Amino acid sequence: MSEKAKPSKKIWVSCIIAAILVIAAVILVVNSDHIFAQTTESLDAAEEKGLDYITKMEAVQTTPIEDRIFEEDNKKNAEELMEEFQKDPSVIWKTLKDYDTLIMGDSRAQCFLIYDFMDEQHCLVMHSTTIYTIRELLPDVEARKPHVIVISYGINDVGLYHDDGVEKYMADFAELIAQLQEVDPGVKIYVNSIIPCLESEYDRAPNWMAIPSWNEYIKNYCEEHDIGYIDITDLANEHRDLYIDDGVHLVEEFYPYWGAVLAARIASDMSVQH
DSSP states (O other): OOTTHHHHHHHHHHHHHHHHHHHHHHHHHHHHHHHHHHHHHHHHHHHHHHHHHHHHHHHSOOHHHHHHHHHHHHHHHHHHHHHHHHHOTHHHHHHHHHTTEEEEESHHHHHHHHTTSSOGGGEEEOTTOOTTHHHHHHHHHHHHOOSEEEEEOOTTHHHHTTTTOHHHHHHHHHHHHHHHHHHSTTOEEEEEOOOOOOGGGTTTOGGGGGHHHHHHHHHHHHHHTTOEEEOOHHHHHHTGGGBOTTSSSBOGGGHHHHHHHHHHHHHHHHHHHO
């Protein structure tokens, strides 16, 4: 081969290499488009699945779970409130007033007012009264429109209803509660358990022996009708030394204990509602 032929051969080889590179580039571009298309399709499918999952999760009812967690928090808060009340009893009465609480009851509830823990704006209380007094106080309740009502009667009712029985008592009580709700729509009502008397007084008033069984009726009614029930039977038994000589009424030192139970329950319930 002549010297002049050598350059031609180099040119031919270069052309072949160039052609191969062009073909490779075309193949790469085509494959890249295909890969990109597949990747896009995969991303679209993943996005669609993700959106579908989010939609399904949004449809799940999470409120009951959140409520349970919130209720647990409020149980702790109620305990903290009790500790706070013990350190500063004045917080008890401020809490009850802040929640616009109205206490309605007989002579034992009247001592909230007598001992100057609560004022007349937050008390409709009188000695020797029964649940029938509620009907007489309806105009006062309608005028005040309290946010919370605590009802504390019973010591005189067990004697009054001796012949008719607790069933009749509960029927009348239910009617009176309905009337309270009618004159003050949206009010939150709590019924305090009938406070027991000391056993030493059963001889002069045998009907008082029925107080524990009456409290069971009251508790069941409240649970069935979304009425708050506050049982202070154990509290009263724990502080038997705070009864006065008649075995029925209690000294001033008992009322911060009772008030703390009321305030903690009301504050806890109101927190859950909001």
